Every structure is written in structure tokens, then in C-alpha cells.
Amino acid sequence: MWRRLNSLPLFFSQVRRADELKICQAFCTEIVKPVEGESYSRRNSPFVAFVLGGPGSGKGTQCLKIAETFGFKHVGAGDLLRKEMYSGSENGAMIQKLMTQGSIAPSEVTVKLIKKAIESAENCKFLIDGFPRSEENRIAYERIIGAEPNFVLFFDCPEEVMVKRVLNRNEGRVDDNEHTVKERLKVYKSITLPVVNHYAKKGKLYKIDGTGTQEEIFERVRPVFTSLRLST
Ligand SMILES: Nc1ncnc2c1ncn2[C@@H]1O[C@H](COP(=O)(O)OP(=O)(O)OP(=O)(O)O)[C@@H](O)[C@H]1O
Numbered sequence: 001m002w003r004r005l006n007s008l009p010l011f012f013s014q015v016r017r018a019d020e021l022k023i024c025q026a027f028c029t030e031i032v033k034p035v036e037g038e039s040y041s042r043r044n045s046p047f048v049a050f051v052l053g054g055p056g057s058g059k060g061t062q063c064l065k066i067a068e069t070f071g072f073k074h075v076g077a078g079d080l081l082r083k084e085m086y087s088g089s090e091n092g093a094m095i096q097k098l099m100t101q102g103s104i105a106p107s108e109v110t111v112k113l114i115k116k117a118i119e120s121a122e123n124c125k126f127l128i129d130g131f132p133r134s135e136e137n138r139i140a141y142e143r144i145i146g147a148e149p150n151f152v153l154f155f156d157c158p159e160e161v162m163v164k165r166v167l168n169r170n171e172g173r174v175d176d177n178e179h180t181v182k183e184r185l186k187v188y189k190s191i192t193l194p195v196v197n198h199y200a201k202k203g204k205l206y207k208i209d210g211t212g213t214q215e216e217i218f219e220r221v222r223p224v225f226t227s228l229r230l231s232t
């Protein structure tokens with residue numbers, strides 16, 4: 001049902017940063033595309049793109065633009081956890097503690113929230129923003145949802161740019177402070193980057209230069225989605 005199409009020409013100029021990733025670039029040059037006319041359904045086979053990148057790399061900002069332009073449903077894993085935290089649920093205090101520390105919530109909790117968001121949406125094309133944060137998250141998702149993502153968008157951004165953006169964000173988040181952002185960067189490099197690497201090796205990663213203005217970045221993202229001719 002799937003076939004690989006040629007790489008997009010912009011790609012090579014975008015492979016620049018994330019030396020720590022040691023991503024095998026040979027695996028990053030293709031994007032998995034659906035066969036034209038293939039249909040997706042919310043319950044049986046939704047079309048899912050994971051969106052990864054460090055704290056402040058611009059995932060949320062670009063997801064809003066992609067959702068608006070290409071009709072995807074934006075599911076922010078951190079947003080779901082924040083909602084849960086403020087809902088007064090039994091997991092609220094635990095989530096608040098982990099978020100404040102910059103740590104990762106238990107996979108079962110996050111995947112359950114994502115599953116619910118997918119099942120309750122009208123849409124069948126999803127951007128899962130900020131997940132999976134760990135190999136354990138990834139494996140839990142694949143086990144519980146029973147599928148891999150169709151592809152993974154990865155925003156590659158230097159640390160100093162990410163930190164500056166986070167500290168300027170001013171949305172009252174419990175983790176937007178110097179101490180937590182340092183911890184989040186440690187977690188990102190040691191626990192999240194292996195997930196990025198995993199998808200690179202599988203030929204599912206599309207790496208985007210996350211520097212410049214929001215508009216410049218979106219122009220790098222646009223061809224990825226334009227080339228997906230989803231029939232839904
Ligand atoms: N290209 C850009 N240039 C300058 N500021 C930006 C850019 N993109 C996003 N921002 C701003 O930087 C901050 C972080 O962006 P955003 O929330 O999209 O990052 P994120 O990757 O979702 O971060 P997190 O993982 O912490 O949720 C926001 O205040 C946003 O408005």
C-alpha cells in the first residue's frame with residue numbers, strides 16, 4: 001500500500017545541524033507518501049505525523065500553521081497533559097511535578113490522552129506535537145494505537161535560539177524558566193533524540209531548519225504537506 005517517492009529538493013540544504021543526533025542522512029532523504037487515492041479514517045487508519053524538536057524549536061507555532069493551511073488536527077501532547085493537570089484529575093499533581101522538573105510523564109497516561117483525542121476528533125489527519133519524547137513512549141504508542149506514524153517532522157534548532165524563545169514565551173507555563181529549560185534540554189538530548197534517530201533510520205524523518213522567522217520556516221514545511229495528496 002505504500003511506496004517511497006523521491007526526496008524533496010529542499011532537503012539537502014536543510015541537513016545542517018543536530019550533530020549530536022548522528023542521524024544517518026542516507027535515511028532522511030525520502031518521505032513516505034501514501035498512494036494517491038488511498039483513504040484514511042479516524043478510527044481504523046488515521047494519517048499521523050509526529051512533530052518533534054527541542055523545547056522552543058517552534059513545533060507548536062508551525063503546527064498551528066500546518067493545521068490551518070492543510071486541514072490537520074493539531075494534538076499537542078504537552079497541551080493535553082497541561083489540560084489534565086488543571087482538570088483536578090487524579091494524575092494532575094503527578095503531571096505538575098514532572099513538568100516542573102522537565103521530566104517525561106508515564107507513557108500510558110500520555111498515549112491514553114492522545115488516543116482519546118484521535119478518537120473524538122472529526123478529522124482523520126493528525127499532527128501529534130511533542131510526542132514521542134522517549135523510546136518507551138514510542139513503543140507504548142505503537143502497542144496501544146497499533147500503528148506507526150506516517151512520517152515525522154523534526155525541527156532542528158540551535159540550543160541558544162531555543163532557550164531564548166522559551167524564556168521570552170510568557171504564557172505562564174510552569175516549565176518556562178531557566179532551571180527547567182536546562183533540564184528539558186538534557187532530557188531532549190539524551191532521551192528524545194534517540195527517537196528522532198529511530199525514525200531517521202526508518203526513512204520516516206523529514207528534517208526542517210528551525211531558524212529564521214516563523215514565515216521562513218513555514219515555507220520550508222509547506223512542500224512536505226503540499227506533496228501529500230491525501231484523498232480524505
Ligand atoms: N521562528 C520564530 N522566531 C521567533 N520566535 C518564534 C519562532 N517560532 C516560534 N517562536 C516563539 O517562540 C516560542 C516557542 O515556540 P513554540 O511554542 O512554537 O515552540 P515549541 O517547540 O512548541 O516549544 P515547547 O516544546 O516548549 O512547547 C513561542 O513564544 C513562539 O511564539
Ligand SMILES: O=c1ccn([C@@H]2O[C@H](COP(=O)(O)O)[C@@H](O)[C@H]2O)c(=O)[nH]1
Binds near residue numbers: 078132133
Ligand atoms: O509526550 C509528552 C509531552 C510532554 N510532556 C511533558 O510536558 C512538558 C511540555 O511539553 P511541550 O510539548 O513542550 O508542551 C514536557 O517538558 C514534559 O514534561 C511529557 O511528559 N510527554
Ligand SMILES: [Mg+2]
Binds near residue numbers: 059060061076078130
Ligand atoms: Mg509546544
